[in-house]
Amino acid sequence: MGAILYPLYTVANLVLAIWSISLWQHSHNANILLLLLVVAGMTYDNLIISLGRLINEGSFLKLLNRLRFLLHDLLIPLLVVVAVQLASAAGVFWASKPILLSGCWTITFGLIGLALLTNFKHLELAPITFAGSLRYKPKNGQAPILTILIALLVGVAGFYIWREIQWPWMFVGTVVMLFGNALPTKIFGSLVGSAVDFAFILALLATQIVLS
Known part of the structure; x- marks a missing residue:
C-alpha cells in the first residue's frame, strides 16, 4: 500500500506547491511563500519515502532521510508566523498587536534553533520497512514535542479565526492533523500522518x- 500511497502523496503535494506558486505570483503574500516552503519540505519527505525501496538501505538513503528531518526542523516552525499573520488578517484582537507580529519571528527562530539543538544534533536513524516502503526514522522514538506545540499554537489561532469570521477549517484541519499523527505508527506507519499533514x-x- 505504501508503494502506491506515498507516490500519490508526493504528486498531491507537488500539485499543492505549484498552486501555491501561482497564488504567490498573483498576490506576493509572504504567508503563501512560507506555506510554499513547508509544502516543498512535505513533497521532499514523501518523495524520499517513495524512493526508499528503489534506492535501498544504506548510507545514501540514510543521508536523504536525514535531510527530511533537517527540513522539518527548519520549516515547520514557520507555521507560527503563518498562524499569527492569518489571525491578524482575520481581525483577531491579540494577533493584531505590533509586538506580537514582530515577536512571532523571534519565537520562530528560537524554535528552529531549539529543534536543531535538541532534535537534529543528536539524531540517530534506523531503517524501517512498512507497507512496502523503506525509510529511516529516529531510534529514540520520542514524541515530537516541538511539532505538537507548534500545532497547538496554530490550532489556537484557528479557533479564534473561527470565532471572528465563522471559518472553522483552519481549526478543524489542525485537529485532524493532530489526531492523525497521534495514531500508533506500528499499525499505521506514517501513511495516515502524511495524508492529514496534506489536509492541514x-x-x-x-x-x-x-x-486575502
Whole structure:
C-alpha cells in the first residue's frame, strides 16, 4: 500500500506547491511563500519515502532521510508566523498587536534553533520497512514535542479565526492533523500522518485565500 500511497502523496503535494506558486505570483503574500516552503519540505519527505525501496538501505538513503528531518526542523516552525499573520488578517484582537507580529519571528527562530539543538544534533536513524516502503526514522522514538506545540499554537489561532469570521477549517484541519499523527505508527506507519499533514496545509492555504 505504501508503494502506491506515498507516490500519490508526493504528486498531491507537488500539485499543492505549484498552486501555491501561482497564488504567490498573483498576490506576493509572504504567508503563501512560507506555506510554499513547508509544502516543498512535505513533497521532499514523501518523495524520499517513495524512493526508499528503489534506492535501498544504506548510507545514501540514510543521508536523504536525514535531510527530511533537517527540513522539518527548519520549516515547520514557520507555521507560527503563518498562524499569527492569518489571525491578524482575520481581525483577531491579540494577533493584531505590533509586538506580537514582530515577536512571532523571534519565537520562530528560537524554535528552529531549539529543534536543531535538541532534535537534529543528536539524531540517530534506523531503517524501517512498512507497507512496502523503506525509510529511516529516529531510534529514540520520542514524541515530537516541538511539532505538537507548534500545532497547538496554530490550532489556537484557528479557533479564534473561527470565532471572528465563522471559518472553522483552519481549526478543524489542525485537529485532524493532530489526531492523525497521534495514531500508533506500528499499525499505521506514517501513511495516515502524511495524508492529514496534506489536509492541514491545504486548510491553511484555504484560510489564506479567504482572508486575502
